Amino acid sequence: MTHHPKERPNSLSRRGFLLRSAGAAAAVSGAGPLLAACGSTTSESTGTGLEGPGGLPLARPDKRVTLPRWEDPIESGLKPETGGTFTVFNYPAYLYRKLLTEFGAKYDVEVQYTPFDNVNSGIQRLASGGVTPDVMEITPDTLDIGVAGELIKPLNLDYIPNLQKNIWPQLVDPFYDGESRYTVPYTCYATGIAWRTDMIKEDIAGMEQPWDIFWESQAYKGKVALLSENRETIGMALLRKGITDINTEDPALVNQAVSDLKELYDVCNIKVDDIQYRTVPEGSSWLHQAWSGDMIAGYIYYLPKDTPASALAYWKAPHGKVPVQNDCFAICSTTEKPVLSHLFLNYLLDNGVAYENFVDFNGYQPPLNEIDPSTLVQKGVVPENLENSVLTNEELGTDSLQYGTLTSQGQQLWQDGYSNFLAGGGS
Amino acid sequence: MYRRWLWPSFALPGVLWLVLLFVVPFYAVLGVAFGTVDPILFQPVPIWNPLEWNVGWLNEVLGRLAPGGIWFDVGIRTIVYVLVSLALCLLIGYPVAYFTARHAGRWKGVILILIILPLWISYMMRMLAWVNLLQTDGYVNDFLTFTHVLSQPRDWLGGSASTVILALVYGYIPYLILPLFASLDRIDRSHLEAARDLGASPWSAFRTVTLPLSKTGILGGAVLITLPMFGDYFTPNIVSGAPSTSMIGNQIDLYFHGGPQPTIGAALTIVLAAFLTILMLYYMRSIHRAQREAGTVGAL
Numbered sequence: 052m053t054h055h056p057k058e059r060p061n062s063l064s065r066r067g068f069l070l071r072s073a074g075a076a077a078a079v080s081g082a083g084p085l086l087a088a089c090g091s092t093t094s095e096s097t098g099t100g101l102e103g104p105g106g107l108p109l110a111r112p113d114k115r116v117t118l119p120r121w122e123d124p125i126e127s128g129l130k131p132e133t134g135g136t137f138t139v140f141n142y143p144a145y146l147y148r149k150l151l152t153e154f155g156a157k158y159d160v161e162v163q164y165t166p167f168d169n170v171n172s173g174i175q176r177l178a179s180g181g182v183t184p185d186v187m188e189i190t191p192d193t194l195d196i197g198v199a200g201e202l203i204k205p206l207n208l209d210y211i212p213n214l215q216k217n218i219w220p221q222l223v224d225p226f227y228d229g230e231s232r233y234t235v236p237y238t239c240y241a242t243g244i245a246w247r248t249d250m251i252k253e254d255i256a257g258m259e260q261p262w263d264i265f266w267e268s269q270a271y272k273g274k275v276a277l278l279s280e281n282r283e284t285i286g287m288a289l290l291r292k293g294i295t296d297i298n299t300e301d302p303a304l305v306n307q308a309v310s311d312l313k314e315l316y317d318v319c320n321i322k323v324d325d326i327q328y329r330t331v332p333e334g335s336s337w338l339h340q341a342w343s344g345d346m347i348a349g350y351i352y353y354l355p356k357d358t359p360a361s362a363l364a365y366w367k368a369p370h371g372k373v374p375v376q377n378d379c380f381a382i383c384s385t386t387e388k389p390v391l392s393h394l395f396l397n398y399l400l401d402n403g404v405a406y407e408n409f410v411d412f413n414g415y416q417p418p419l420n421e422i423d424p425s426t427l428v429q430k431g432v433v434p435e436n437l438e439n440s441v442l443t444n445e446e447l448g449t450d451s452l453q454y455g456t457l458t459s460q461g462q463q464l465w466q467d468g469y470s471n472f473l474a475g476g477g478s
Numbered sequence: 479m480y481r482r483w484l485w486p487s488f489a490l491p492g493v494l495w496l497v498l499l500f501v502v503p504f505y506a507v508l509g510v511a512f513g514t515v516d517p518i519l520f521q522p523v524p525i526w527n528p529l530e531w532n533v534g535w536l537n538e539v540l541g542r543l544a545p546g547g548i549w550f551d552v553g554i555r556t557i558v559y560v561l562v563s564l565a566l567c568l569l570i571g572y573p574v575a576y577f578t579a580r581h582a583g584r585w586k587g588v589i590l591i592l593i594i595l596p597l598w599i600s601y602m603m604r605m606l607a608w609v610n611l612l613q614t615d616g617y618v619n620d621f622l623t624f625t626h627v628l629s630q631p632r633d634w635l636g637g638s639a640s641t642v643i644l645a646l647v648y649g650y651i652p653y654l655i656l657p658l659f660a661s662l663d664r665i666d667r668s669h670l671e672a673a674r675d676l677g678a679s680p681w682s683a684f685r686t687v688t689l690p691l692s693k694t695g696i697l698g699g700a701v702l703i704t705l706p707m708f709g710d711y712f713t714p715n716i717v718s719g720a721p722s723t724s725m726i727g728n729q730i731d732l733y734f735h736g737g738p739q740p741t742i743g744a745a746l747t748i749v750l751a752a753f754l755t756i757l758m759l760y761y762m763r764s765i766h767r768a769q770r771e772a773g774t775v776g777a778l
Contacts, residue, residue, distance in 0.1 A: 168735070199518045475724050
């Protein structure tokens with residue numbers, strides 16, 4: 052769950068697109084035209100010193116970036132648009148339909164939900180103009196594309212008071228989008244290991260290096276899987292070797308990680324997929340790299356009635372060594388309802404709405420101040436043995452590990468590495 | 479003049495169809511494969527003028543597919559899977575087509591409908607159904623253990639090559655049977671009767687008359703199923719998910735599904751298409767030769 056697509060403005064012609072692409076090429080090679088053109092609305096833009104898409108600086112938890120506004124946000128005090136359709140572009144089944152219907156009823160619009168397969172394919176659809184949503188989910192590591200490509204609109208936070216009121220402080224002014232100029236947070240999660248306690252005999256959490264379990268899983272051949280995401284799989288292999296720079300662009304490190312991953316063919320005939328929220332609770336997978344939200348969703352929806360919650364277990368590395376991320380929502384440039392789009396973002400951050408979306412449907416935790424792991428256990432939302440699947444705000448601090456945008460060369464390196472792993476060994 | 483253009487004009491819809499839905503899209507893939515990538519959106523930027531084509535991506539793909547390249551194993555694996563699946567399809571499909579064409583009598587229509595029936599359901603749904611059937615505690619294992627074919631349930635979905643091959647056979651076999659049936663059904667029975675009258679045994683008559691005369695059907699069906707099988711990525715994903723059973727289509731899917739190198743996916747598609755063209759040319763040559771031997775080329 053790393054990337055999310057953006058959309059191209061309707062008004063942008065093919066010629067305009069190509070001209071902009073040419074400009075972007077220049078941006079990558081040197082001074083970013085976006086930064087220059089938007090100088091009047093640009094404040095700080097620090098980051099790593101490396102450049103991502105469009106020449107924008109790359110953000111890291113300890114190197115914050117405030118992105119330039121490519122246009123002015125809408126004015127304050129406008130009335131929301133009504134009538135017609137309002138389109139949400141997101142992962143399939145990643146937002147409670149009931150809540151969308153209620154929002155539509157409140158503002159007299161028909162809310163349409165357009166799903167995408169994954170971030171990258173979504174980007175292709177957006178860039179081709181194949182979809183014209185009002186709002187969409189986006190991730191910090193694809194934010195640069197959205198901004199440099201002018202696919203998402205700058206926000207006017209006057210319309211989104213719930214951000215300041217309800218959300219963890221570090222995500223009110225996040226490192227990847229200083230001043231929340233383009234995004235609001237939606238969900239947050241960590242990457243760890245999910246397993247079936249009735250099938251796996253090792254004490255994974257007690258192991259010196261729990262990631263080693265994948266390399267010691269000969270007994271569970273055919274029941275072991277990793278996430279089918281290049282950042283997550285290669286990142287995991289890096290972490291196993293104690294390398295915490297999960298945004299490295301050093302070919303030697305990435306290639307070594309891929310080489311380590313390839314050992315898993317013989318160890319356990321490793322599989323890759325993103326359906327651990329279902330396969331682990333159902334028992335068809337016993338050991339799986341997993342996002343924390345998967346365990347909560349799996350417990351709520353997929354654990355068979357005759358299987359106790361104690362059959363599920365989740366481990367995540369201690370703070371500072373565990374990859375954590377958050378998904379976001381942004382307003383697409385294609386929207387014809389910019390005010391209503393702002394109100395939708397505010398709606399998502401409402402305590403009641405966000406909580407209901409979490410516990411009644413999604414399983415992925417919103418970064419709400421009022422959510423506390425122990426309270427969720429007391430309420431029976433999360434079983435005690437899965438309490439560690441719930442994140443606290445400290446876990447997304449400046450010393451956290453987060454997958455960030457890579458340079459184009461870095462993205463090629465990681466994609467080719469994953470391709471090498473996915474190709475399998477000699478057979 | 480009118481008559482001169484009348485009959486050729488009947489080919490116009492077909493030609494238009496081919497141009498719009500094959501030639502133009504294929505040229506677009508060529509434009510992408512030999513093009514560049516938008517540096518912001520990572521969208522392919524096609525180059526339409528062949529004189530300006532960038533062959534770098536194609537060279538990269540060929541290098542990866544060469545012995546020692548990162549895709550060599552997956553390339554070989556794909557060829558093996560497709561060939562084994564094709565052999566199994568023929569082994570199962572030929573008798574079915576033969577029986578339907580020669581011995582089914584009034585049940586012929588019913589059998590054909592039964593063969594086509596699974597195609598009414600989407601390929602994805604049929605594969606997902608197999609995932610349920612092949613679970614460790616699924617009906618397939620129940621049946622095989624009940625009948626003592628297996629002493630204990632087999633982990634069909636644990637990433638095995640045999641499951642991927644069987645799924646490919648299941649998914650594509652109807653497309654082999656139908657052209658094969660059409661070919662066998664057209665064979666003039668008097669040829670067989672002549673062979674028998676001249677002393678040929680049933681097996682000999684089949685080997686020397688039926689089999690050669692059904693060659694075009696075999697080749698037609700084989701081409702029809704091998705072309706999509708070579709590009710299949712969905713089947714190994716659904717019934718296996720293991721990199722050790724991935725196919726070349728999974729690599730195309732990976733690069734087309736986003737990231738900064740969609741041109742790699744397009745270039746791989748071109749290489750695959752070139753490889754499949756060889757099979758296609760062999761098929762066309764065989765058809766042409768068969769027609770010539772049957773004396774129909776001149777008539778056409």
